[in-house]
Amino acid sequence: METVADYFGSMVFNDKKMRECLPKETYKALKETTREGKDLDLNIANVVAHAMKEWALDNGVTHYTHWFQPMTGITAEKHESFITPTKDGLALLEFSGKELIKGEPDASSFPSGGLRATFEARGYTAWDPSSYAFIKEKTLCIPTAFCSYSGEVLDKKTPLLRSMEAISEQAVRILHLFGKTEVKRVVTTVGPEQEYFLLDKSLFLKRKDLINAGRTLLGARPPKGQEMEDHYFGSLKPRVAAFMQELDTELWKLGILAKTEHNEVAPSQHELAPIFTSSNIATDHNQLTMEMMKKVADRHGLVCLLHEKPFAGVNGSGKHNNWSISTDTGVNLLEPGDSPKDNEQFLLFLVAVIAAVDDYQDLMRVSVASAGNDHRLGANEAPPAIVSMFLGDELTGILDSIANGTVSANKARQSMLLGVHVLPHFPKDTTDRNRTSPFAFTGNKFEFRMLGSSFSVSGPNIILNTIIADRLEIFARQLEGAKDFSLELAKLVKETYQQHRRIVFNGNNYSSEWVEEASRRGLLNLKSTVDALPTFIAPKNIEVFKKFNIFSTTEIHSRYDIVMENYSKTINIEALTMVDMIRRQIMPAVSQFTGNLASSAVSKHALVSSLSLSYETELVSQLSNLCDSLAKETETLEKLVVEAKMISDITESARFYHAQILPEMATVRAICDEMELLVSDKAWPLPTYEELLFSV
Ligand code: ADP
Ligand code: MG
Secondary structure (H helix, E strand, O other): OOOHHHHOOOOEEOHHHHHHHOOHHHHHHHHHHHHHOOOOOHHHHHHHHHHHHHHHHHOOOOEEEEEEOEOOOOOEEEEEEOEEEOOOOOEEEOOOHHHHHEEOOEOOOOOOOOOOOOOOOEEEEEEOOOOOEEEEOOEEEEEEEEEEOOOOEOEOOHHHHHHHHHHHHHHHHHHHHOOOOOOOOEEEEEEEEEEEEEEEHHHHOOOHHHHHHOOOOOOOOOOOOOOOOOOOOOOOOHHHHHHHHHHHHHHHHOOOOEEEEEEOOOOOEEEEEEOOEEHHHHHHHHHHHHHHHHHHHHHOOEEEEOOOOOOOOOOOOEEEEEEEEEEOOOOEOOOOOOOHHHHHHHHHHHHHHHHHHHHOHHHHHHOOOOHHHHOOOOOOOOOOOOOOEEOOHHHHHHHHHHHHOOOOOOOOHHHHHHOOOOOOOOOOOOOOOOOOOOEEEOOOOEEEEEEEOOOOOHHHHHHHHHHHHHHHHHHHHHHHOOOOHHHHHHHHHHHHHHHHHHHEOOOOOOOHHHHHHHHHHOOOOOOOHHHHHHHHHOHHHHHHHHHOOOOOHHHHHHHHHHHHHHHHHHHHHHHHHHHHHHHHHHHHHHHHHHHHHHHHHHHHHHHOOOOOOHHHHHHHHHHHHHHHHHHHHHHHHHHHHHHHHHOOOHHHHHHHHHHHHHHHHHHHHHHHHHHHOOOOOOOOOOOOHHHHHOOO
C-alpha cells in the first residue's frame, strides 16, 4: 500500500527532484541564483525547463501555466500546452527556458487600480524560483510574480518577497552586533490556521445570496445555534471526515504540510492548520489550500464557504496568522533564550515588535479590512477593531519592572542592564492564552488573529515584515553608533517599552471597558473598512513603504483604490441580490401563502358563519402589513443603490455604501426574517438556517 511518505510532495518539483533530474552544474547554478536573488541565465533556464517538462510528462501533464497572485486576492493561471508543430505536420512537446522564466498574460482584466490603462494590456509574469513548480490537475504550475511592462507591481507576491528581504537585512544587522556573524539571512515564518464552513451543495444552489455573495443576506435565527457548544472539537461526521481525508491527501501531494483538522465553534464550521513554513511558501500554500478546499468539497456534494460571516448570529470564519522570524542557522528569534545574552537579544526583538505594532496600528488594521471581515471584527467572536497585543502577565511583568527600574535596583551592574539575570528562564507556558487578543504572543511566535478567512495572508505579512523591519532599522542605527553596546541596548529596551507599553493589553478584548480604556490610551478604533483604509495613504505610512522599496507612491494609491472599490462592489452585489430575492422569491411566496390563508378563511366562513377566524384574520393582516413595509423598504434600498452608482469618487462611494446601504439592508432583512417565522415551512422559498447549518 502506498503510504503518505510515498506520495508527500509527489506533485512538486522540489529540491530532491531537482537534484535527481538536473545535471550537477545546473543544479548548483540554479541554487546559487535563487540564494542570491539574481536573474537566471537563459542556458540554465533551458536545462531546468526541459527537466521540468520531462518530469511533468511522466505525470501525464500536457499543459503549463504561470501561476500568479493578482490583486483580486485569488490566484490566476493561463494554460498553454507544450505542443510545438514540426515541419512534417506533427507536433513535439516543448518547454523552453524563456517560457519558464517569463510569461505575458493579457493583464487588462486584472485589477491594477489605474496603474495600467487597458490599452496597455500586457503585463508579464516572472518565475519566482524560491517557490517550487508543482502539478495541479494535469497542469505544470510555475509560481510567478506579476508586473506591468513599466515595472509597477501588479500582484501580492512581489511586495511580500521585498518585505521579507527588508526584515532580513535589518535583523541580520542586529544579529551581527550580537556577534552572530554566521547568520546571513533571516526568514519570516507563517502558519495560517484556516477556518471554513461546509454546506450541502443542493441547499447552497437554492440560495442566490450564497451563490452571489458567499453569505446569507436573509434568514431567521434557528431554534438551535451554537449555544450548546457541542460542535467544537466534536467527533467528525462521516461526510466531513471523508472530505478532510481527501483534502489532506491532495494537499500532501502538493507538499503542503496540512497538520491539524477539527470542528470549530459554529455548526458546520471546521479548521485546518498546516505546519509553518517561510512566509512566501506559506502564502502560496494557503492559496492552494483554499482552492483545494473548494474543489474537494465539490467532489463530495458539498460547498466550502470561505466568507468571513456566512450566517448572522453564529460565529464567522477567520484566519490566524502565526508569525515568527528565524535565522538561516535555524534559530527562532522570538524564542526566549536560556542565557542572559540570548535574553537580551530576545527582548530587543520583542520591543521592536511592540513599537512597530504601536506605531502602525493603522496599517495592521488596514491589512485585514474588507466588507466581509467588517461583520466579524468587534462582534464578540473575533478581536475588536482596536489593535493591541497580548504578552501574558509574566512577560509584561518583566518588561514593566525593566521600564520602572525596579528589577535593576539592587543588583550588580551586569544584571542591572536588563534585569534578566534574576529571571533565569522566561515563561514559555502558553496554556493560559488570551483568545480575545488581536495579536498575541504565544510563547515563541505572534498570532495575528484579525485576518478574515478568505484573505490572502500576503497583505498582513507584508505589513508585519515592513513595520518590524522599520523598527529594527532604527535600533540597528542606534546600536551601531553606541559607545557601550550593552548600556545602549539596555536603554533601548527600557525606553522603547516605556514609550509603547500602551499597546500591551492582557485583559478581555471583547469587553466594553476595553473600548473605553483603549480610547483613554489613545489607541485607534477604526471600526470599518471605510474608517481604516484612508490611513493606508497617510504620509507616515507611504514613507515606510518607500523606505524599504515595498511599494511606490503610485502603487500604494492604486492598492487603496482597489480595496476601496472592492468594498463598494461587494456591497453593491449584496444589495442587488437582496432586492432580487425579495421581489422574485420572498414576496410572491408570502403573498401566495397569505392569499391561501384568506381563501381558506373565506370558505370556512361560508360554511360556518359564526366562526371567529381570528387566527387567519390576524395572520393575514400581520403578513400583509409586513409585505407592505418590505415592498417599501426594498424600493428604498433599490433607489439608494442607484444613487450610489452615481457617485464617482471611490472613497465617497464606499462611504455611502457603508453609511446608507448597509443600514437599509439591515432594515429589509429584519422585516423579512420576521415574516419567515410566520410563514409555513413548506411555503418559504429558501432553505432555512436550520437546514443550512445542520445539513452535513
Ligand atoms: P492554536 O492553539 O492557536 O489553535 P495550533 O497549534 O492549531 O494553535 O496552530 C498553531 C500554528 O502556529 C500552526 O500552524 C503552527 O505550525 C504555527 N507555528 C508554530 N510555530 C511557528 C513559528 N515559529 N512561526 C510561524 N508559525 C508557527
Ligand atoms: Mg490559533
